[in-house]
Amino acid sequence: MKTFKRPDGRKPDEIRPMKAEVGVVPNADGSAMFSFGDTVAIAAVYGPKKMHPQHLQNPKKGTLRCTYNMISFSVTDRIRPGPSRRSTEISKITEWALEPVLMIDNFKSKVVDVHISILQANASTRCAGINAAIIALAHAGIPMKNLVSSVSIGKLDKELIVDVNKYEEDWKEGEGSTDIPITMTADGKITHIQLDGKIKKEQLMEAVKMAREAHKKIYDVQKKALKEVGK
Amino acid sequence: MIETPNLTGERIKGYLEAGKRFDGRKPDEFREVSIETGVSKNAEGSARVKIGKTEVLVGIKMNVSEPYPDSPDKGNLMVTAELTPLSSPRFENGPPRFNAIELGRVIDRGIRESKFIELEKLCIKEGEKVWTVFVDIYSINDDGNLLDAAGLGAIAALKNAKIPKYDLKEEKVLYGELSDKNMPLKKDIPISLTVHKIGNSLMLDPTREEEDVSETRITIGSSNGIISSMQKGEAMSLSVEEFEKILDLTEKAEREIFKKVEKLLK
Numbered sequence: 417m418k419t420f421k422r423p424d425g426r427k428p429d430e431i432r433p434m435k436a437e438v439g440v441v442p443n444a445d446g447s448a449m450f451s452f453g454d455t456v457a458i459a460a461v462y463g464p465k466k467m468h469p470q471h472l473q474n475p476k477k478g479t480l481r482c483t484y485n486m487i488s489f490s491v492t493d494r495i496r497p498g499p500s501r502r503s504t505e506i507s508k509i510t511e512w513a514l515e516p517v518l519m520i521d522n523f524k525s526k527v528v529d530v531h532i533s534i535l536q537a538n539a540s541t542r543c544a545g546i547n548a549a550i551i552a553l554a555h556a557g558i559p560m561k562n563l564v565s566s567v568s569i570g571k572l573d574k575e576l577i578v579d580v581n582k583y584e585e586d587w588k589e590g591e592g593s594t595d596i597p598i599t600m601t602a603d604g605k606i607t608h609i610q611l612d613g614k615i616k617k618e619q620l621m622e623a624v625k626m627a628r629e630a631h632k633k634i635y636d637v638q639k640k641a642l643k644e645v646g647k
Numbered sequence: 648m649i650e651t652p653n654l655t656g657e658r659i660k661g662y663l664e665a666g667k668r669f670d671g672r673k674p675d676e677f678r679e680v681s682i683e684t685g686v687s688k689n690a691e692g693s694a695r696v697k698i699g700k701t702e703v704l705v706g707i708k709m710n711v712s713e714p715y716p717d718s719p720d721k722g723n724l725m726v727t728a729e730l731t732p733l734s735s736p737r738f739e740n741g742p743p744r745f746n747a748i749e750l751g752r753v754i755d756r757g758i759r760e761s762k763f764i765e766l767e768k769l770c771i772k773e774g775e776k777v778w779t780v781f782v783d784i785y786s787i788n789d790d791g792n793l794l795d796a797a798g799l800g801a802i803a804a805l806k807n808a809k810i811p812k813y814d815l816k817e818e819k820v821l822y823g824e825l826s827d828k829n830m831p832l833k834k835d836i837p838i839s840l841t842v843h844k845i846g847n848s849l850m851l852d853p854t855r856e857e858e859d860v861s862e863t864r865i866t867i868g869s870s871n872g873i874i875s876s877m878q879k880g881e882a883m884s885l886s887v888e889e890f891e892k893i894l895d896l897t898e899k900a901e902r903e904i905f906k907k908v909e910k911l912l913k
Binding site: 440442458532 | 687688689690691693700704706707708710727729731732733734735736740741742743781783785787788789790822823
Protein backbone atom coordinates (compact mmCIF):
# COMPACT_ATOMS: atom_id res chain seq x y z
CA MET A 417 0.00 0.00 0.00
CA LYS A 418 2.44 2.60 -1.21
CA THR A 419 1.03 6.08 -0.90
CA PHE A 420 4.05 7.90 -2.13
CA LYS A 421 6.39 7.51 -5.05
CA ARG A 422 9.62 9.45 -5.18
CA PRO A 423 9.70 11.87 -8.11
CA ASP A 424 13.22 10.91 -9.11
CA GLY A 425 12.47 7.20 -8.90
CA ARG A 426 14.72 6.59 -5.89
CA LYS A 427 14.11 3.71 -3.50
CA PRO A 428 13.01 4.84 -0.03
CA ASP A 429 16.47 4.26 1.44
CA GLU A 430 18.39 5.60 -1.54
CA ILE A 431 20.54 8.71 -1.13
CA ARG A 432 20.97 11.03 -4.10
CA PRO A 433 24.34 10.71 -5.86
CA MET A 434 26.96 12.07 -3.47
CA LYS A 435 30.16 13.89 -4.22
CA ALA A 436 32.87 15.03 -1.85
CA GLU A 437 36.04 16.89 -2.61
CA VAL A 438 38.70 18.25 -0.31
CA GLY A 439 40.74 21.43 -0.85
CA VAL A 440 38.26 23.51 -2.84
CA VAL A 441 39.28 26.81 -1.19
CA PRO A 442 43.07 27.15 -1.43
CA ASN A 443 43.17 30.12 0.98
CA ALA A 444 41.67 28.15 3.83
CA ASP A 445 43.52 25.96 6.35
CA GLY A 446 41.11 23.22 5.35
CA SER A 447 38.17 23.08 2.95
CA ALA A 448 35.72 20.72 1.33
CA MET A 449 32.70 20.39 -0.93
CA PHE A 450 29.89 17.95 -0.28
CA SER A 451 26.81 17.41 -2.41
CA PHE A 452 23.59 15.40 -2.33
CA GLY A 453 22.41 15.58 -5.94
CA ASP A 454 21.67 19.23 -6.65
CA THR A 455 22.31 20.35 -3.08
CA VAL A 456 25.88 21.64 -2.98
CA ALA A 457 27.70 22.92 0.11
CA ILE A 458 31.26 24.12 0.55
CA ALA A 459 33.02 24.66 3.85
CA ALA A 460 36.24 26.44 4.70
CA VAL A 461 38.12 26.25 8.00
CA TYR A 462 40.33 29.02 9.34
CA GLY A 463 42.24 28.40 12.54
CA PRO A 464 42.91 27.66 15.27
CA LYS A 465 43.59 31.39 15.45
CA LYS A 466 43.30 34.22 17.92
CA MET A 467 39.69 34.74 18.96
CA HIS A 468 38.34 38.08 17.90
CA PRO A 469 36.50 39.93 19.46
CA GLN A 470 38.60 39.36 22.53
CA HIS A 471 35.77 39.20 25.05
CA LEU A 472 34.62 35.95 23.43
CA GLN A 473 37.92 34.24 24.28
CA ASN A 474 37.59 31.23 26.52
CA PRO A 475 40.78 30.74 28.52
CA LYS A 476 39.68 27.21 29.50
CA LYS A 477 39.28 25.70 26.05
CA GLY A 478 39.20 26.33 22.32
CA THR A 479 36.03 27.56 20.64
CA LEU A 480 34.35 26.26 17.51
CA ARG A 481 32.49 28.90 15.53
CA CYS A 482 30.38 28.00 12.50
CA THR A 483 28.57 30.20 10.04
CA TYR A 484 26.04 28.83 7.61
CA ASN A 485 25.07 30.98 4.66
CA MET A 486 22.93 30.37 1.59
CA ILE A 487 24.05 32.36 -1.41
CA SER A 488 21.36 34.55 -2.95
CA PHE A 489 20.91 32.47 -6.08
CA SER A 490 21.09 29.06 -4.41
CA VAL A 491 17.29 28.83 -4.57
CA THR A 492 14.70 29.80 -7.17
CA ASP A 493 13.40 32.85 -5.23
CA ARG A 494 16.37 35.10 -4.56
CA ILE A 495 17.43 35.24 -0.90
CA ARG A 496 18.43 38.60 0.49
CA PRO A 497 22.15 38.36 1.15
CA GLY A 498 23.38 38.35 4.72
CA PRO A 499 22.45 36.54 7.92
CA SER A 500 18.86 35.66 8.78
CA ARG A 501 17.15 34.10 11.79
CA ARG A 502 17.18 30.76 10.01
CA SER A 503 20.87 30.88 9.12
CA THR A 504 21.78 31.98 12.64
CA GLU A 505 20.02 28.95 14.05
CA ILE A 506 21.54 26.51 11.59
CA SER A 507 25.00 27.94 12.32
CA LYS A 508 24.57 27.07 15.99
CA ILE A 509 23.07 23.65 15.24
CA THR A 510 26.08 22.93 13.06
CA GLU A 511 28.45 23.83 15.90
CA TRP A 512 26.60 21.48 18.22
CA ALA A 513 26.65 18.71 15.62
CA LEU A 514 30.42 18.94 15.15
CA GLU A 515 31.77 19.83 18.58
CA PRO A 516 31.37 16.45 20.28
CA VAL A 517 33.99 14.81 18.04
CA LEU A 518 36.48 17.67 18.05
CA MET A 519 39.42 17.73 20.44
CA ILE A 520 40.02 21.46 20.64
CA ASP A 521 40.21 21.81 24.43
CA ASN A 522 43.92 22.56 24.26
CA PHE A 523 43.48 25.51 21.91
CA LYS A 524 42.81 27.77 24.87
CA SER A 525 41.57 31.27 24.00
CA LYS A 526 41.66 30.31 20.31
CA VAL A 527 38.90 29.87 17.78
CA VAL A 528 38.38 27.49 14.88
CA ASP A 529 36.18 29.18 12.29
CA VAL A 530 34.10 27.08 9.92
CA HIS A 531 32.34 28.97 7.14
CA ILE A 532 29.71 27.08 5.17
CA SER A 533 28.19 28.35 1.94
CA ILE A 534 25.28 26.64 0.24
CA LEU A 535 25.97 27.15 -3.45
CA GLN A 536 22.88 25.38 -4.71
CA ALA A 537 19.90 24.13 -2.73
CA ASN A 538 17.48 21.30 -3.23
CA ALA A 539 16.66 20.63 0.45
CA SER A 540 18.91 18.93 3.07
CA THR A 541 21.30 21.87 2.95
CA ARG A 542 22.22 21.78 6.64
CA CYS A 543 23.15 18.10 6.33
CA ALA A 544 25.30 18.74 3.28
CA GLY A 545 26.89 21.65 5.16
CA ILE A 546 27.75 19.49 8.18
CA ASN A 547 29.15 16.73 5.95
CA ALA A 548 31.37 19.26 4.19
CA ALA A 549 32.37 20.96 7.46
CA ILE A 550 33.68 17.85 9.19
CA ILE A 551 35.92 16.86 6.27
CA ALA A 552 37.13 20.46 5.98
CA LEU A 553 38.05 20.29 9.69
CA ALA A 554 39.88 17.01 9.14
CA HIS A 555 41.65 18.56 6.15
CA ALA A 556 42.71 21.46 8.38
CA GLY A 557 44.29 18.95 10.75
CA ILE A 558 41.99 19.76 13.66
CA PRO A 559 42.29 16.83 16.07
CA MET A 560 39.10 14.78 16.20
CA LYS A 561 37.89 11.48 17.57
CA ASN A 562 35.85 10.60 14.55
CA LEU A 563 33.96 11.95 11.59
CA VAL A 564 30.27 12.81 11.75
CA SER A 565 27.79 12.23 8.94
CA SER A 566 24.46 13.91 8.45
CA VAL A 567 21.33 13.03 6.50
CA SER A 568 17.69 14.05 6.50
CA ILE A 569 15.01 11.44 6.93
CA GLY A 570 11.58 12.33 5.63
CA LYS A 571 8.19 10.94 6.43
CA LEU A 572 5.87 11.52 3.48
CA ASP A 573 2.32 10.62 4.34
CA LYS A 574 3.16 7.39 6.20
CA GLU A 575 6.34 6.32 4.52
CA LEU A 576 9.92 6.97 5.55
CA ILE A 577 12.49 8.05 3.01
CA VAL A 578 16.16 8.97 3.13
CA ASP A 579 17.70 12.24 1.90
CA VAL A 580 14.72 14.51 1.31
CA ASN A 581 14.67 16.73 -1.76
CA LYS A 582 12.68 19.94 -2.21
CA TYR A 583 9.70 18.30 -3.89
CA GLU A 584 9.44 15.80 -1.07
CA GLU A 585 9.95 18.43 1.62
CA ASP A 586 6.93 20.30 0.22
CA TRP A 587 4.74 17.16 0.11
CA LYS A 588 1.24 18.03 1.37
CA GLU A 589 -0.91 14.96 0.80
CA GLY A 590 -1.97 12.43 3.40
CA GLU A 591 -0.14 13.11 6.64
CA GLY A 592 2.05 15.60 4.84
CA SER A 593 5.79 15.72 5.21
CA THR A 594 7.95 15.38 8.31
CA ASP A 595 11.57 16.38 8.01
CA ILE A 596 14.14 14.90 10.39
CA PRO A 597 17.75 15.89 9.85
CA ILE A 598 20.04 13.61 11.88
CA THR A 599 23.79 13.74 12.45
CA MET A 600 25.76 10.90 14.02
CA THR A 601 29.36 10.09 14.75
CA ALA A 602 30.94 7.20 12.85
CA ASP A 603 30.36 5.00 15.89
CA GLY A 604 26.66 5.78 15.94
CA LYS A 605 26.16 8.51 18.53
CA ILE A 606 23.67 11.23 17.71
CA THR A 607 25.13 14.73 17.78
CA HIS A 608 22.22 16.50 16.13
CA ILE A 609 18.58 15.82 15.47
CA GLN A 610 15.73 18.11 14.52
CA LEU A 611 12.16 17.39 13.55
CA ASP A 612 9.37 19.27 11.83
CA GLY A 613 6.04 17.58 11.29
CA LYS A 614 4.49 14.67 13.14
CA ILE A 615 5.59 11.13 13.76
CA LYS A 616 5.08 8.39 16.34
CA LYS A 617 7.85 7.12 18.57
CA GLU A 618 8.15 3.71 16.90
CA GLN A 619 8.48 5.24 13.49
CA LEU A 620 10.94 7.84 14.74
CA MET A 621 13.17 5.03 16.01
CA GLU A 622 12.88 3.43 12.62
CA ALA A 623 13.92 6.75 11.09
CA VAL A 624 17.01 6.86 13.31
CA LYS A 625 17.92 3.35 12.18
CA MET A 626 17.53 4.39 8.56
CA ALA A 627 19.74 7.40 9.20
CA ARG A 628 22.43 5.18 10.72
CA GLU A 629 22.49 3.01 7.60
CA ALA A 630 22.64 6.09 5.36
CA HIS A 631 25.44 7.57 7.49
CA LYS A 632 27.62 4.56 6.75
CA LYS A 633 27.37 5.27 3.03
CA ILE A 634 28.04 8.97 3.56
CA TYR A 635 31.00 8.16 5.80
CA ASP A 636 32.56 6.10 3.00
CA VAL A 637 32.27 9.04 0.60
CA GLN A 638 33.77 11.44 3.17
CA LYS A 639 36.63 9.09 4.01
CA LYS A 640 37.40 8.49 0.36
CA ALA A 641 37.58 12.25 -0.30
CA LEU A 642 40.03 12.67 2.58
CA LYS A 643 42.22 9.86 1.30
CA GLU A 644 42.49 11.65 -2.05
CA VAL A 645 44.39 14.50 -0.36
CA GLY A 646 47.99 14.66 -1.41
CA LYS A 647 47.62 11.85 -3.92
CA MET B 648 48.90 36.14 8.13
CA ILE B 649 46.99 39.30 7.38
CA GLU B 650 49.33 41.84 5.82
CA THR B 651 52.04 41.33 3.28
CA PRO B 652 55.33 42.24 4.99
CA ASN B 653 57.19 45.38 3.93
CA LEU B 654 60.17 43.31 2.90
CA THR B 655 58.06 41.34 0.44
CA GLY B 656 56.63 44.62 -0.81
CA GLU B 657 60.08 46.02 -1.48
CA ARG B 658 61.03 42.85 -3.30
CA ILE B 659 57.90 43.00 -5.46
CA LYS B 660 58.75 46.60 -6.36
CA GLY B 661 62.33 45.71 -7.18
CA TYR B 662 61.25 42.83 -9.40
CA LEU B 663 58.72 44.99 -11.24
CA GLU B 664 61.34 47.61 -11.96
CA ALA B 665 63.21 44.94 -13.86
CA GLY B 666 59.97 43.92 -15.57
CA LYS B 667 59.64 40.72 -13.56
CA ARG B 668 57.19 39.15 -11.11
CA PHE B 669 57.44 36.38 -8.52
CA ASP B 670 55.39 33.98 -10.61
CA GLY B 671 57.32 34.65 -13.80
CA ARG B 672 54.64 36.71 -15.51
CA LYS B 673 55.27 39.90 -17.40
CA PRO B 674 53.77 43.01 -15.77
CA ASP B 675 50.86 43.10 -18.23
CA GLU B 676 50.24 39.37 -18.28
CA PHE B 677 47.14 37.75 -16.81
CA ARG B 678 47.12 34.47 -14.95
CA GLU B 679 45.17 31.67 -16.57
CA VAL B 680 41.51 32.61 -16.95
CA SER B 681 38.73 30.05 -16.98
CA ILE B 682 35.00 30.67 -17.31
CA GLU B 683 32.31 28.11 -16.70
CA THR B 684 28.67 29.07 -17.27
CA GLY B 685 25.40 27.53 -16.14
CA VAL B 686 26.89 26.36 -12.85
CA SER B 687 23.73 26.95 -10.82
CA LYS B 688 20.40 25.25 -11.44
CA ASN B 689 18.28 27.75 -9.53
CA ALA B 690 19.73 30.96 -10.89
CA GLU B 691 18.47 32.52 -14.11
CA GLY B 692 22.07 32.59 -15.28
CA SER B 693 25.39 31.88 -13.60
CA ALA B 694 29.13 31.69 -14.07
CA ARG B 695 32.23 30.58 -12.23
CA VAL B 696 35.36 32.53 -13.11
CA LYS B 697 38.87 31.62 -12.08
CA ILE B 698 41.89 33.84 -12.58
CA GLY B 699 44.76 31.82 -11.25
CA LYS B 700 43.74 30.87 -7.73
CA THR B 701 41.16 33.64 -7.46
CA GLU B 702 37.64 32.35 -7.88
CA VAL B 703 34.23 34.06 -7.98
CA LEU B 704 30.72 32.81 -8.47
CA VAL B 705 28.17 35.09 -10.11
CA GLY B 706 24.45 34.46 -10.35
CA ILE B 707 21.60 36.32 -12.03
CA LYS B 708 18.18 36.45 -10.39
CA MET B 709 15.21 38.44 -11.69
CA ASN B 710 11.96 39.66 -10.28
CA VAL B 711 9.23 42.06 -11.25
CA SER B 712 8.98 45.38 -9.47
CA GLU B 713 8.18 49.04 -9.98
CA PRO B 714 10.50 51.06 -12.20
CA TYR B 715 12.47 53.97 -10.81
CA PRO B 716 10.62 57.28 -11.35
CA ASP B 717 13.35 58.58 -13.65
CA SER B 718 13.20 55.54 -15.94
CA PRO B 719 9.56 54.39 -16.06
CA ASP B 720 10.06 52.34 -19.22
CA LYS B 721 13.28 50.59 -18.26
CA GLY B 722 14.19 47.56 -16.22
CA ASN B 723 16.26 47.92 -13.06
CA LEU B 724 19.76 46.63 -12.46
CA MET B 725 21.20 45.82 -9.06
CA VAL B 726 24.69 44.49 -8.50
CA THR B 727 25.75 43.23 -5.07
CA ALA B 728 28.96 41.60 -3.99
CA GLU B 729 29.62 39.55 -0.90
CA LEU B 730 33.18 38.97 0.18
CA THR B 731 32.49 35.77 2.07
CA PRO B 732 34.62 34.89 5.09
CA LEU B 733 34.94 31.49 3.45
CA SER B 734 37.12 32.94 0.72
CA SER B 735 39.84 34.59 2.78
CA PRO B 736 41.03 34.89 6.38
CA ARG B 737 40.62 38.66 5.96
CA PHE B 738 36.90 38.74 5.38
CA GLU B 739 34.41 38.66 8.19
CA ASN B 740 30.70 38.11 8.55
CA GLY B 741 28.31 40.97 8.89
CA PRO B 742 27.02 43.81 6.82
CA PRO B 743 29.08 44.53 3.71
CA ARG B 744 32.11 46.67 4.33
CA PHE B 745 33.61 49.18 2.00
CA ASN B 746 35.45 46.72 -0.26
CA ALA B 747 32.34 44.69 -1.01
CA ILE B 748 30.26 47.80 -1.60
CA GLU B 749 32.85 49.27 -3.92
CA LEU B 750 33.22 46.02 -5.83
CA GLY B 751 29.49 45.85 -6.47
CA ARG B 752 29.29 49.47 -7.52
CA VAL B 753 32.27 49.35 -9.87
CA ILE B 754 30.86 46.29 -11.64
CA ASP B 755 27.40 47.90 -11.68
CA ARG B 756 28.72 50.94 -13.49
CA GLY B 757 30.73 48.85 -15.94
CA ILE B 758 27.52 47.10 -17.01
CA ARG B 759 25.15 50.04 -16.72
CA GLU B 760 27.24 52.67 -18.44
CA SER B 761 28.13 50.44 -21.36
CA LYS B 762 24.38 49.87 -21.86
CA PHE B 763 25.22 46.19 -22.19
CA ILE B 764 21.78 45.15 -20.91
CA GLU B 765 19.00 46.58 -23.07
CA LEU B 766 16.98 47.66 -20.07
CA GLU B 767 14.25 49.19 -22.24
CA LYS B 768 13.39 45.65 -23.38
CA LEU B 769 12.79 44.64 -19.77
CA CYS B 770 9.72 46.84 -19.38
CA ILE B 771 6.47 44.95 -18.86
CA LYS B 772 4.11 47.89 -18.32
CA GLU B 773 5.42 51.42 -18.46
CA GLY B 774 5.50 53.18 -15.11
CA GLU B 775 4.19 50.11 -13.30
CA LYS B 776 6.04 46.91 -13.91
CA VAL B 777 9.54 46.17 -15.06
CA TRP B 778 12.05 43.38 -14.56
CA THR B 779 14.75 43.90 -11.98
CA VAL B 780 18.00 42.13 -12.78
CA PHE B 781 20.07 41.13 -9.75
CA VAL B 782 23.71 40.37 -10.39
CA ASP B 783 25.06 38.71 -7.24
CA ILE B 784 28.78 38.22 -6.87
CA TYR B 785 30.35 35.86 -4.34
CA SER B 786 34.06 35.43 -3.70
CA ILE B 787 35.09 31.80 -3.29
CA ASN B 788 38.85 32.29 -3.04
CA ASP B 789 40.59 35.65 -2.98
CA ASP B 790 44.08 35.61 -4.40
CA GLY B 791 43.95 39.13 -5.74
CA ASN B 792 42.10 40.89 -8.56
CA LEU B 793 38.57 40.05 -7.48
CA LEU B 794 37.51 43.16 -9.39
CA ASP B 795 38.35 41.78 -12.81
CA ALA B 796 37.16 38.29 -11.97
CA ALA B 797 33.81 39.73 -10.86
CA GLY B 798 33.55 41.79 -14.04
CA LEU B 799 34.11 38.77 -16.24
CA GLY B 800 31.74 36.70 -14.10
CA ALA B 801 28.96 39.26 -14.40
CA ILE B 802 29.23 39.33 -18.19
CA ALA B 803 29.38 35.56 -18.50
CA ALA B 804 26.41 35.06 -16.16
CA LEU B 805 24.33 37.65 -18.02
CA LYS B 806 25.09 35.95 -21.32
CA ASN B 807 24.01 32.68 -19.76
CA ALA B 808 20.73 34.05 -18.36
CA LYS B 809 17.19 33.25 -19.46
CA ILE B 810 14.21 35.34 -18.35
CA PRO B 811 11.82 33.49 -15.99
CA LYS B 812 8.23 32.92 -17.03
CA TYR B 813 5.78 35.56 -15.88
CA ASP B 814 2.08 35.03 -15.27
CA LEU B 815 0.48 38.27 -16.45
CA LYS B 816 -2.96 37.41 -15.05
CA GLU B 817 -1.79 36.42 -11.59
CA GLU B 818 0.96 39.01 -11.76
CA LYS B 819 3.65 36.78 -10.45
CA VAL B 820 6.95 35.36 -11.53
CA LEU B 821 6.97 31.60 -12.00
CA TYR B 822 10.29 30.91 -10.36
CA GLY B 823 12.08 27.79 -11.43
CA GLU B 824 10.45 27.97 -14.86
CA LEU B 825 12.64 29.76 -17.33
CA SER B 826 11.35 30.97 -20.67
CA ASP B 827 13.50 30.49 -23.76
CA LYS B 828 14.06 34.24 -23.93
CA ASN B 829 17.66 35.32 -23.43
CA MET B 830 18.57 38.38 -21.45
CA PRO B 831 18.44 41.26 -23.97
CA LEU B 832 22.10 42.17 -24.41
CA LYS B 833 24.11 44.21 -26.83
CA LYS B 834 26.61 42.39 -28.98
CA ASP B 835 29.67 44.17 -27.70
CA ILE B 836 30.94 42.83 -24.41
CA PRO B 837 32.15 45.45 -21.93
CA ILE B 838 35.43 44.39 -20.37
CA SER B 839 36.40 45.78 -17.01
CA LEU B 840 40.12 45.85 -16.32
CA THR B 841 42.12 47.14 -13.39
CA VAL B 842 45.61 48.57 -13.74
CA HIS B 843 47.74 48.85 -10.60
CA LYS B 844 50.67 51.09 -9.96
CA ILE B 845 53.50 49.98 -7.72
CA GLY B 846 56.52 52.26 -7.48
CA ASN B 847 57.03 53.43 -11.03
CA SER B 848 55.63 50.31 -12.59
CA LEU B 849 52.20 49.48 -13.95
CA MET B 850 50.76 46.01 -13.81
CA LEU B 851 47.68 43.94 -14.51
CA ASP B 852 46.07 41.11 -12.58
CA PRO B 853 47.87 41.34 -9.22
CA THR B 854 48.06 38.40 -6.85
CA ARG B 855 47.01 39.01 -3.24
CA GLU B 856 50.55 40.03 -2.26
CA GLU B 857 50.94 42.34 -5.20
CA GLU B 858 47.55 43.92 -4.62
CA ASP B 859 48.56 44.60 -1.02
CA VAL B 860 51.49 46.73 -2.07
CA SER B 861 49.65 48.40 -4.94
CA GLU B 862 49.77 52.16 -4.41
CA THR B 863 46.89 53.08 -6.65
CA ARG B 864 44.61 51.42 -9.15
CA ILE B 865 42.25 52.37 -11.94
CA THR B 866 39.43 50.15 -13.09
CA ILE B 867 38.36 50.88 -16.63
CA GLY B 868 35.28 49.48 -18.31
CA SER B 869 35.51 49.54 -22.06
CA SER B 870 34.14 47.87 -25.12
CA ASN B 871 35.81 47.99 -28.52
CA GLY B 872 38.16 50.66 -27.25
CA ILE B 873 35.33 52.89 -26.06
CA ILE B 874 35.60 53.62 -22.37
CA SER B 875 32.32 53.79 -20.51
CA SER B 876 33.29 53.65 -16.85
CA MET B 877 36.26 54.32 -14.67
CA GLN B 878 37.19 54.36 -11.02
CA LYS B 879 40.44 55.24 -9.36
CA GLY B 880 41.10 53.64 -6.01
CA GLU B 881 43.60 54.32 -3.18
CA ALA B 882 45.23 57.60 -2.32
CA MET B 883 48.23 58.06 -4.57
CA SER B 884 48.38 60.54 -7.37
CA LEU B 885 49.12 59.76 -10.99
CA SER B 886 50.79 62.04 -13.49
CA VAL B 887 49.06 62.71 -16.80
CA GLU B 888 51.76 60.71 -18.58
CA GLU B 889 51.17 57.79 -16.28
CA PHE B 890 47.44 58.07 -16.83
CA GLU B 891 47.95 57.95 -20.57
CA LYS B 892 50.18 54.91 -20.21
CA ILE B 893 47.42 53.25 -18.24
CA LEU B 894 44.93 53.91 -21.01
CA ASP B 895 47.32 52.47 -23.59
CA LEU B 896 47.85 49.43 -21.45
CA THR B 897 44.12 48.80 -20.98
CA GLU B 898 43.40 49.30 -24.65
CA LYS B 899 45.85 46.59 -25.55
CA ALA B 900 44.77 44.34 -22.72
CA GLU B 901 41.08 44.78 -23.50
CA ARG B 902 41.63 43.40 -26.99
CA GLU B 903 43.49 40.39 -25.64
CA ILE B 904 41.04 39.65 -22.87
CA PHE B 905 38.12 40.19 -25.24
CA LYS B 906 39.50 37.51 -27.56
CA LYS B 907 39.98 35.17 -24.64
CA VAL B 908 36.49 35.79 -23.27
CA GLU B 909 34.85 35.35 -26.66
CA LYS B 910 36.59 32.02 -27.01
CA LEU B 911 35.71 30.94 -23.48
CA LEU B 912 32.06 31.90 -23.84
CA LYS B 913 31.56 29.92 -27.02
